[in-house]
Amino acid sequence: MNRELIRLIIGQFFVHTCMTGTRLAAPLLALRDGHTPGAVGFLLSLFALTQVFLALPAGRYADRHGFMKPMLAAIALAFVGTAIGVAFPRFEVLCLSALLTGAGCGISIIALQRHAGRVAHEASELRQIFSWLSLGPAIANFLGPMVTGLIIDHSTGQAGNNLSYRIAFAVLALFSVVAWWCVRSAQEMEPAPPKSDGQPHHAWDLLREQSFRRLLIVNWLVASCWDVHTFVVPLLGHDRGLSASEIGAVLGVFALAAFVIRVLLPAISRHLREMTVVMAAMVLTAAIFAVYPLMPNAWAMAFCSALLGIGLGSVQPMAMSMLHQITPEERHGEAVGLRLMLINGSSVCMPLMFGAAGAAIGVGGVFWVMGALVGAGSRMAWVLGKTPLPTFKVIDSSPAAGPAAHALGEKPVAMPPREP
Numbered sequence: 001m002n003r004e005l006i007r008l009i010i011g012q013f014f015v016h017t018c019m020t021g022t023r024l025a026a027p028l029l030a031l032r033d034g035h036t037p038g039a040v041g042f043l044l045s046l047f048a049l050t051q052v053f054l055a056l057p058a059g060r061y062a063d064r065h066g067f068m069k070p071m072l073a074a075i076a077l078a079f080v081g082t083a084i085g086v087a088f089p090r091f092e093v094l095c096l097s098a099l100l101t102g103a104g105c106g107i108s109i110i111a112l113q114r115h116a117g118r119v120a121h122e123a124s125e126l127r128q129i130f131s132w133l134s135l136g137p138a139i140a141n142f143l144g145p146m147v148t149g150l151i152i153d154h155s156t157g158q159a160g161n162n163l164s165y166r167i168a169f170a171v172l173a174l175f176s177v178v179a180w181w182c183v184r185s186a187q188e189m190e191p192a193p194p195k196s197d198g199q200p201h202h203a204w205d206l207l208r209e210q211s212f213r214r215l216l217i218v219n220w221l222v223a224s225c226w227d228v229h230t231f232v233v234p235l236l237g238h239d240r241g242l243s244a245s246e247i248g249a250v251l252g253v254f255a256l257a258a259f260v261i262r263v264l265l266p267a268i269s270r271h272l273r274e275m276t277v278v279m280a281a282m283v284l285t286a287a288i289f290a291v292y293p294l295m296p297n298a299w300a301m302a303f304c305s306a307l308l309g310i311g312l313g314s315v316q317p318m319a320m321s322m323l324h325q326i327t328p329e330e331r332h333g334e335a336v337g338l339r340l341m342l343i344n345g346s347s348v349c350m351p352l353m354f355g356a357a358g359a360a361i362g363v364g365g366v367f368w369v370m371g372a373l374v375g376a377g378s379r380m381a382w383v384l385g386k387t388p389l390p391t392f393k394v395i396d397s398s399p400a401a402g403p404a405a406h407a408l409g410e411k412p413v414a415m416p417p418r419e420p
Helices: 003-032 037-065 068-087 091-119 123-133 135-154 162-183 203-208 210-239 244-268 274-294 298-313 315-326 329-361 363-386
Strands: 391-393
Touching: 003 037, 003 068, 003 091, 003 123, 003 135, 003 162, 037 068, 037 091, 037 329, 068 091, 068 162, 091 123, 091 162, 091 315, 091 329, 123 135, 123 244, 123 315, 135 162, 135 244, 203 210, 203 329, 210 244, 210 274, 210 298, 210 315, 210 329, 210 363, 244 298, 274 298, 274 315, 274 363, 298 315, 315 329, 329 363
Parallel strands: none
Antiparallel strands: none
C-alpha cells in the first residue's frame, strides 16, 4: 500500500473521529441540560439519518467528480458540524451537528472506498486494501469517544461544564483541519469511461444483478448481527446482574477483537477468497448466537463476545472487495452508496424491531432468531462465492502494453450474469 493511500486513510479517520466524538458529546450535553431519553434517542438517530438519504447522491457525485471534491465537502461538513457546537452548545444546534457530522462521515467513506477500489489491480490486492481501510473507522470508534470524554472530564476545573464541552467540540473541529491537511495533495485518477449504450441508469438497476443482491443481503445480515449484539448485550447483562463496567468490558472485548482481526486480514486475505471468509464468519456467528444467551457470567459472555468480534469484524473488508468486483467501474460510487444507505437505514430501524421482539420472545429469543437467519444466509454467501464472474474489463498485461494501464489505475472488474 502506497504512502498516498495511507494519508487518505488517516484523513478519513479524522473525519470519522469528528462524528464519533460528537456522538458522545452531544447526548451527554443534552442529558446534562435536562432533556429526556426520548429526545436523546432522537438526537442519536440523526447521525445515521443523513447517511441514509445522502448515500446515493454522494455515490453518484463521486462517480462523476472523483475523490477530492466529495472528500473536501465531507471535511467541510465535519468542520461546520463541530464548530457550531463550540459557538452554540444547545440542543437544537446539537441536532444540526449530528446531521452535518453524520453526513460528512458517510460521504468520506463513500469517496475513499470508491477511490481505493480503483487503486487495486487484482482481487487479492482489493482484499488487502479494504482490510487496511477498515482499520480507520475501527480506531475512530474507540479513540473519538475516549478523547472527547477525557476532554469533557479533565480540560477544566469542573467536569462537564459548558467550557469543557466547547473545548471538546473545538478539538474535534481541529481534527477536520488535520483531515484536510492529509488529503490536500491527493492525486485524482482518470475517470472511468461512461457506459457506451447511452441509456440513462438508476442506482436501483444494480439490484437487477443477482450477485449484487445476494451480496447486499449477506452484508445486511452481518450488520444486523452487529446491531443485535450492541443492543441486546446490555439487556442480557442486566438480567444476569452484571455491573455497568462489566457490560462495558464485554462490549469492549468485542470491539478489540474486531480491530485485531482487521489488523490480521491483509495477511489472511492473501490465502482465502472473500466469500470463504464471509461464509465462515456467518457460520461462527450463528453458533455463538445459539449459546450466547446461556452464558452465566461476564467472563463467559466476554469469551463469546471476542469470538463474535473476530467473525463479524472480518466481513466488511471482504464484502467491499467483492462489491468492487461485481459492479461496473463507472458505477462503484453508486454501489458503495447503495450499500451504505441499506446499512444505515437498518441501523435506524432495527433497534425498534429488536425492542419489540425482545418484549415478545425474550432477550435470548432475539439472539436465537438472528442466529438462525444468519446461519441460513451463510448458504447465500457460499453460492455467491461459487458464482462465475464474467470479465467486464481486462487489463492487457503483456509487455507491449507497458505500465500505462496500471498508471491510470485500471483493473479487471467483473460483472455477474443477469438473471434469465
